[in-house]
Amino acid sequence: MNRTTLSLIACATALAGVTAYAAFDPAPASGASQAKAAAELPVQRTGLLCPAPSFSDIAETSYTSFTPVTKGTDAGGKATLQAATETDSGGSGSSGKSKKGGKDTEPPLKPKEPGTPATGDASGAEAPALIGTADGKYAPGWTVQQTTEVAAGTGSGLQGVTCAPADTEFWFPGASTAEGRTDYVHLTNPDDSAAVVDIRLYGKDGAIKSEVADGITVQPHASEPVLLSTLTDEREADLTVHVTVRSGRVGAAVQAQDDTGGGDWLAPAADPAGSLVLPGIPKDATDVRLVAFTPGDDDADLKIRLAAPDGTITPAGNETLHVKSGMTTAADLGAVTRDQAGSLILTPSGDSVPVVAALRVVRGTGAKRETAYIPATAPVGRRATSADNSAKGTTLALTAPSATATVKVTASAGSEGGSPATKTFTIKAGTTQNVEAPVPSGLRGTYALTVESVSGGPVYGARTLSATEEGVPGFTVQTLPSDRGLVSVPQADQDLAILQK
Secondary structure: OOHHHHHHHHHHHHHHOOEOOOOOOOOOOOOOOOOOOOEEEEOOEEEEEEOOOOOOOOEEEEEEEEOOOOOOOOOOOOEEEEEOEEOOOOOOOEOOOOOOOEOOOOOOOOOOOOOOOEEEEEEOOOOOOEEEEEEHHHOOOOEEEEEEEEOOOOOOEEEEEEOEOOEOEEEEEEEOOOOOEEEEEEEEEOOOOOEEEEEEEEEOOEEEOOOOOOOEEEOOOEEEEEEHHHOOOOOOOOEEEEEEEEEOOEEEEEEEEEOOOEEEEEOOOOOOEOOEEEEEEOOOOOEEEEEEEEOOOOOEEEEEEEEEOOEEEOOOOOOEEEEOEOOOEEEEEEOOOOOOOEEEEEEEOOOOOOEEEEEEEEEEEOOEEEEEEEEOOOOOOOEEEEEEEOOOOEEEEEEEOOOOEEEEEEEOOOOOEEEOEEEEEEEOOOEEEEEOOOOOEEEEOOEEEEEEEEEEOOOEEEEEEEEEEOOEEEEEEEEOOOOOOEEEEOOHHHHHHHHHO
16 A cells, blocks of 8 residues: 555544534535535544633532434444633632632533433532543534523623633633623633633723733643733723633633623634624613624724514614724614514625624613623534523524525433424524424423524524523523534545645
C-alpha cells in the first residue's frame, strides 16, 4: 500500500472521528471538482461543558441528558459527566468562593440509552461545573440542559443553559457592570493542561482598559468564575464581552443577574456576520433591548425587522440601527411582539459589516418581572436538539427568515415513561410560529425535542421554559443551533482525483 493511500485513509478516519468540542454545521459539498456529495457520518466523540449553576444556597438545579437515535452509529459507547474543580485564586476576578468538585464527586446523573432522557439534580451553592464526554452511539447530538430555580435574592427566577463544547473564542453582547447587576463569565477547562484566557470589555465609548483581564489561568479540569465588575471600575449598562484563549481551550458562558429583575445565562452569540437572526421572543415580553457590536474597522448600519406569525414587519421607531466600530450599541424595542410570536432579523442596509448581537428580554413588570437573553444564533441545520421539556411549560418557536421551510419535530420518550411522537410543520417565509410541539403519549417526567430540516430554506429555533412562581413569570430561552451530530467526510476517490491534478 503506497503512502498516498495511507494518507487518504488516515484523513477519512480523522474526519469520521472529529469531536463535537469544535462547533460546526454540516453543509453539502460544493464545487465542480466534487462529482459526488461528501458522505455524512455520525460523530464518534462529543464533549460538553456545564458551568457551575449558582452561588445561591437556595438554588435548585436539574440536569437532563439526551442523545437522539442516529443511524449508522456503533453499538457500543458511553457518556459520562464529571465534576470540575473550581479554583479559589483570590484574584483575576474570581468569586472568592470554592466549590466542591473533582473525580470523587458524584455526578448528578447517568446518561441513558439514545432516545431516552436521563435526569438528575443538585442543590445549593456547592454544585460544581461539569465536564462531559460521550463516544460511540451516545455521541451524535448529545445534549445536556442545566436549569436552575432560585427562589429569592439576586438572579431569582429560572436560569437555564445548554451545556456547550469548548472553543477558543466567544462573544457576549448584553452583559453589564451597572449598579444592581452581578455578571460572571464562567470559564471551564476540559483538558489536561492549563488554559490561558484574555477577556476584553467594550462599552458605549469603545474598549475598556483593564489591568487584570489578560492572562487568566484556568487550571486543568477546573472552572474559574470571573466577576466582570472586578475587571473595571467603569459601570456600563450594556457591555460586549470578548473571550479569547491564548493557550488551550475552554467553555464559556455569562451568568447575568439583577438584584430586582431576575437573571439568566447569556450563551455565546453566533460568530460575527452581516445578517443575524435572534429567534423566539416570548409573545408577552414587556420589554426587549437589542445590544449589538461590530469588531471590524467600519461602522455597521442594520435594518431591524420582526418576523411575526403573519409576516415580517418593521418595528415603529426602530427601523434601523447604527453600530459604531468597536463600540457597544443598544436600542430599546419595548413590547415589540405585541402578544404575538416573534423573532428579530438584522440585515445590512448598505455594505455588509460583521456584527454580533443579543436580546435582553423581560416578562412581567415592577417587582414581578424576570429577565432572559436571546443571542443571535446559527440555523437548525440538519438537526437540533432540546432537552428538559414539559407538557405545559415548553414553547417551541421556529422562524424561516428567507424561504418557506418544512421541518419535522419529534418528542422523545419521557424520562420516566411514555412513547415518542412526531409532527411536521411548514413555516412560511418571513414568519415566526410558536408551533404546537408534539408531546409523548403517556408522558411521565421530562422529554426531549429534536427539530429536523426536511426541505426549503434555513430554519432558526428557540425553546422557552416557563414556570410562574408567586406571580413572577420565571422563564429561560435556549436557541437551537445544529446539535453537531453529523460530519461531512469527503470520499477518498474524490480526494485522490484532486491530489492527482
